Amino acid sequence: MGSFDELSQVFWQWLVDNKVALSDGIAFKDYRNEHAGRGVVATRNIEEGEMLFTLPRSALFSTMTAALVKKDGMADVLEGLTGWSPLILCMMYELDRPDSQWKPYFDVLPRTFSTPMFWPDLTALKGTGVLDKIGKEEADQCYDDQILPILKAHPDLFDLQVHTKDLFHICGSLIMSYSFHDEYKDEQASQQNDDASDEEEEEEEDEGLLAMVPMADMLNHKTGFNNARLFHEPEGLVMKAIKAIATGEQVYNTYGDLCNADLLRKYGFTDDNNPFDLCEIDGRDIVALATPEDQDETVKEEKLNYLMDEGVMDDCFVIDGDHEIPPEMIASVIVFASPVETFKKWEQKGKVPSPKLTLAVQEILLKILEGRLKKYDCSLQDDLDRGMTFKDENEKNAFRIRLGEKKILETTITKLRQDMPTKRSSSPLAGSVEKKQRK
Incomplete structure (x- = not known):
């Protein structure tokens, strides 16, 4: 294994050898001092719309191009797997093989990760929206269930001392952080399967068109700084500048409008003051805190099923930087808090209550939001008072997520208190009733 720069040079030459067209206006740059690893920098002024690089599909690493698919019987084995498992298995087989066609590419990919999947201690993430999604x-x-039986059944291809669960997690993390779906191939698959069910098409796309895209995955993400985009065209995948890029500026792709919790879970980093931060309210908390203590469990179950059928209730509700409580969350609170007789009338008419914020409803919502705040180990003020000194990147990333979520909760609570009426309406849960269209 060579130095950082040597590996970059070998990979660059590999790209050229594999017919990847590279602009003379870009180069690799070491951004490890910014905790961003290898990135791409503009070596001259780049104009909007300019091609940065073009990859033929033969350069992609997928279940269509990997060496494993060419081994006797393995195509059928891969076809029998679901989700990311086929690509993970292909990568496990080939990642450290010295004779792999993709060795120079694999050599520049990381083997250690800062995603919570690999954290030794998750305490700092307590209360955040990350823990339940790792x-x-x-x-x-x-x-x-899926991978180990195949490894054992093919000792001629796999070594249990090499192809371990740790390697499985490494490959899975690489795919989560670096892979792309080939949208042009997605369109082709859809056209070829017009007669198939939507579910079958979705499965085919998810399993067959996921690929590692050398060079495209070298571009880093920074919220608000996106200046390049990957286009899926018939002749290949093309990265183009979507705005002018000055000499010395980093070239950024976008991973999407993601909150810090999702950035950390998928990619292992967070952005300072992320405008896409949000806070999730667990649907189970709605049920537990809105339902009267004396209400029968059977009725609670009926209400839950009714709201699910109407497309109102969800596993969680999202409050973002607008600090607006979702109307579906308000309607769910109204239904769970309602008397049985009132609920039965809505159910018989196939209607759900409009999300009217009466004092009684606001009090329940406050209880839910304040309960959500208590899930953290410390308050917003405690986090603000601690300063900006961190023992490591994990602590800093956890701090940013907690801070973003707590600010949203605190502001939403303040706004809710300001909007509360001074007295109850004649019916605490009164509200006009409207027809809810089924999804």
Whole structure:
């Protein structure tokens, strides 16, 4: 394994050898001092619309191009797997093989990650929207149920001492952080399967068109700084500048309008003052805190099923930087808090209550939001008082997520208090009733 710059040079030459057209206005740059690894920099002024690089599909690493698919019987084995498992298995087989066609590419990919999947201690993330989405247990189960039996059945291809669960997690993390869906191939698949069901098409796209895209995945993301975009065209994948880029500026792709919790979970970093931050309210908390203590469990279940059928209730509700409580969340609170007789009338008419904020409803919402704040180990003020000194990047990233979520909650609570009426309406849960269209 060579130095950082040597590996970059070898990879650049590999791109040229594999017919990747590269602009003379870009180069690799070491951004490790910014915790961003390898990135791409403009070496001259680049105009809007200018091509930065073009990749033929033969350069992509996928289940269509990987070496494993060419081994006897493995195409059928891969076809029998679901989700990311086919591509993960292909990468496990090839990632560290010295004879791999993609070795210079694989050599520049990381083997260590700052995503919570690999954190030794998750305490700093307590209360955040990250913990329930890490998926470590589900990933372990996938390895045990899908991957391990294949490894054992093919000792001529796999070595259990090499192709371990740790390697499985590394490959899964690389795919989560670096892979793309080939949108042009998606369109072709859709056209070829017009007679198939939507579900079958979706499965085919998810399983067959996921690919690692060398060079495209070298571009970093920074919220608000996106200046390049990947276009999926018939002749290949083309990265173009979507605005002018000055000499010395980093070339940024976009990973989407993601909150810090999702950036950390998928990519292992966060942005300072992310405008796309949000806070999730667990649907189970709505049920628990809005339902009267003396209400029968059967009625509670009926209300839940009714709201689910009407497309109102969800696993969680999202409050973003607008600090508006979703109308579906308000309607759910009204239904769970309502007397049985009132609920039965809505149910019989196929209607849901309009999201009217009476004092009684606001009091329940306050209880829910304040309860959400209590899930953190410390208050917003505690986080603000601690200063900006962190022992490591994990602590800093967890701090940014907590801060973003708590600010949204605190502001939403303040706004809700300001809007509260001074007295109750004659019916605490009164509200006009409207027809809710089924989804």
